[in-house]
Amino acid sequence: SGTKPRLYILDYGAGNVRSLANSITRLGYDFEWIKEDADFDKADKLLFPGVGAFAKAADGLRAEGRFEPLLKYIRSGKPYFGICIGMQVLFASSTEAEGSEGLNIVPYPITKFDSTDGGKKSVPHMGWNGAWNAHAGEDAQPLVLTGEDYYFVHSYAAIVGRGNAEQEAQLKDFSYTLSRYGSETFVSSLRRGNVYATQFHPEKSGPAGLDALRRWLEASPESLSSAPHPLPAVAERTIVTADPRADRAKGTGLTSRIVACLDVRSNDQGDLVVTKGDQYDVREKEEGGNVRNLGRPVELSRRYYQEGADEICFLNITSFRSSALADQPMLDVVRGSAETVFVPLTVGGGIKDTVDPDGTPHSALEVAGAYFRSGADKVSIGSEAVINVEEMMAREARGEPALTGKTGIETISAAYGSQAVVVSIDPKRVYYDTTKPNWIDEVPLLHRPCLITGETSTTRTKADEQGKAWWYQCTISGGRDVRDMDVIQLAQGVERLGAGEILLNSVDRDGSGKGFDLDLIRLVRDAVSIPVVASSGAGSPADFDEVFTKTGTEAALAAGIFHRNEVGIDDVKEALEKDGQPVRRTHM
Ligand code: 1PR
Numbered sequence: 001s002g003t004k005p006r007l008y009i010l011d012y013g014a015g016n017v018r019s020l021a022n023s024i025t026r027l028g029y030d031f032e033w034i035k036e037d038a039d040f041d042k043a044d045k046l047l048f049p050g051v052g053a054f055a056k057a058a059d060g061l062r063a064e065g066r067f068e069p070l071l072k073y074i075r076s077g078k079p080y081f082g083i084c085i086g087m088q089v090l091f092a093s094s095t096e097a098e099g100s101e102g103l104n105i106v107p108y109p110i111t112k113f114d115s116t117d118g119g120k121k122s123v124p125h126m127g128w129n130g131a132w133n134a135h136a137g138e139d140a141q142p143l144v145l146t147g148e149d150y151y152f153v154h155s156y157a158a159i160v161g162r163g164n165a166e167q168e169a170q171l172k173d174f175s176y177t178l179s180r181y182g183s184e185t186f187v188s189s190l191r192r193g194n195v196y197a198t199q200f201h202p203e204k205s206g207p208a209g210l211d212a213l214r215r216w217l218e219a220s221p222e223s224l225s226s227a228p229h230p231l232p233a234v235a236e237r238t239i240v241t242a243d244p245r246a247d248r249a250k251g252t253g254l255t256s257r258i259v260a261c262l263d264v265r266s267n268d269q270g271d272l273v274v275t276k277g278d279q280y281d282v283r284e285k286e287e288g289g290n291v292r293n294l295g296r297p298v299e300l301s302r303r304y305y306q307e308g309a310d311e312i313c314f315l316n317i318t319s320f321r322s323s324a325l326a327d328q329p330m331l332d333v334v335r336g337s338a339e340t341v342f343v344p345l346t347v348g349g350g351i352k353d354t355v356d357p358d359g360t361p362h363s364a365l366e367v368a369g370a371y372f373r374s375g376a377d378k379v380s381i382g383s384e385a386v387i388n389v390e391e392m393m394a395r396e397a398r399g400e401p402a403l404t405g406k407t408g409i410e411t412i413s414a415a416y417g418s419q420a421v422v423v424s425i426d427p428k429r430v431y432y433d434t435t436k437p438n439w440i441d442e443v444p445l446l447h448r449p450c451l452i453t454g455e456t457s458t459t460r461t462k463a464d465e466q467g468k469a470w471w472y473q474c475t476i477s478g479g480r481d482v483r484d485m486d487v488i489q490l491a492q493g494v495e496r497l498g499a500g501e502i503l504l505n506s507v508d509r510d511g512s513g514k515g516f517d518l519d520l521i522r523l524v525r526d527a528v529s530i531p532v533v534a535s536s537g538a539g540s541p542a543d544f545d546e547v548f549t550k551t552g553t554e555a556a557l558a559a560g561i562f563h564r565n566e567v568g569i570d571d572v573k574e575a576l577e578k579d580g581q582p583v584r585r586t587h588m
Helices: 018-026 037-042 054-063 067-075 165-171 206-218 221-225 297-307 328-338 364-374 383-397 408-416 445-450 487-497 518-527 541-551 569-578
Strands: 007-009 045-050 080-084 091-094 106-112 125-130 149-154 175-181 184-192 195-198 257-266 272-275 311-316 345-348 378-381 421-425 428-431 470-476 481-486 501-504 532-535 555-558
Touching (some): 007 018, 007 037, 018 206, 018 364, 054 067, 257 328, 272 297, 297 328, 297 569, 311 328, 345 421, 364 408, 383 421, 383 481, 383 487, 408 487, 445 481, 481 487, 487 518, 501 518, 541 555, 541 569
Parallel strands (some): 007 045, 091 106, 257 311, 311 345, 345 378, 501 532, 532 555
Antiparallel strands (some): 125 149
């Protein structure tokens, strides 16, 4: 016809669709949002970036009367691209939501990853993982490429072997890629005719993801409406069940994730700047003591994206002083960054129930929602999480139900999924006086799980730490106040409340360059089953290698060394690669 295909996005209001919109704009395409049923008829191509929970998506579609029109659209043969939950709703059902039915385009069940697999595996499956074409014979126009890594975040998937014989056979009618998480193999993208779907987020998968999206956007609706090539008869098809890349044979399948963190606050002139402290003190040591200014938040985040950061984290470190929604500049930072940064964005600071100066109250859920709509993928909760766990423990002590469903962690994870809720922990070491003969008898019961002796100390700290014993005390308000709670209680408490990830800082190591606090990281990692991001103290590429090999953490974060250009993200990845660790390499 010569006219440009009309592209529509279906949004049912759950989570970050801004990034997908941004990536499409970035690739030079226009789109419209589906606003009414008639829009399905106007659309030549449709994208559904489902986020959150299966039931929310399936029931949300039904509640808004979009279920039937969507099904009709897909059956009409026009191109559909489903992302994450937008892929899962194509399936028959999900064990995430008993009784909630999907579109049943793919008659196969969605089931949950096994967190006990191989001893222990973090669920959600969160991070960068590869994918391989499972059918012998390449797709004529593959969107997903073997050799690239893509960003996943989900607890449920079309896990191979979980269907009955008939379902397993029907799955073979689709052309698909597989990915491995631990010993479980799942469908990471699939296609048949006009239906295309990815379990990963192309809009969060850096250049490789944008490329996949671009190929779909460029293809004419007609070429997407027929199968790229007729699949061979089922009996003749070989399914490649293992990752063909030799270097990916070991481990969970995930790459070791490198996170660049930007602590943001306003300086004395009132501008938002990236700053960085030593043990949380961000002012210059000399007279006058200005807030250290290491650059502008949006620009720096862009630089880190281009250098290959797997994730960017913004922490508004003084937000506990004011209301986050009144904090328009921080929303602007997230919005600005999300325009050109196509890896996951986390934003923390002030995510809690607040009251504006004019008396208007805002729930933590509202505050988080404003950040998600601006382009954040996850919010990080600090001080408030400590208070929530204290209150939960007090309720339990009184014999009341532990969960109220009212805390920020609970409300946000219910609405946006637990993967969207990070808890940032700021523990501090408290040493015992081990010269006292019976010191160990005086250790309160509360601390017992944290009693350790530096067995995993780094090469640089070993000499100082030998023979000492300490526990990790929780702090709030950027390390200013200590609370009577150890780090394990907090970590396990927030996991119970529904947090999906822990950002584990260390007040002692922050800005020290002495290496990560390996004892701390191992302790917390062993205590929870959600992913832990190791933070504070990175001084060299070797420190990253050490934290991944010695603690089994999935992700490591640094700030100072990156801001000061001492170590590049590629230096870190090179060191990890040399040691045989999987990393995501960007092909810009
Ligand atoms: O309590 O929910 O409002 O959240 C406030 C957030 O701000 C928390 O996540 C808290 O950790 C953070 N924060 C508060 N004060 C400071 C400060 O520095 N004065 N920064 C602060 C935390 C730690 C990391 C840092 C790593 C790596 N800084 O963000 O990036 O330690 O640093 P390094 O690689 O240079 O060692 P709420």
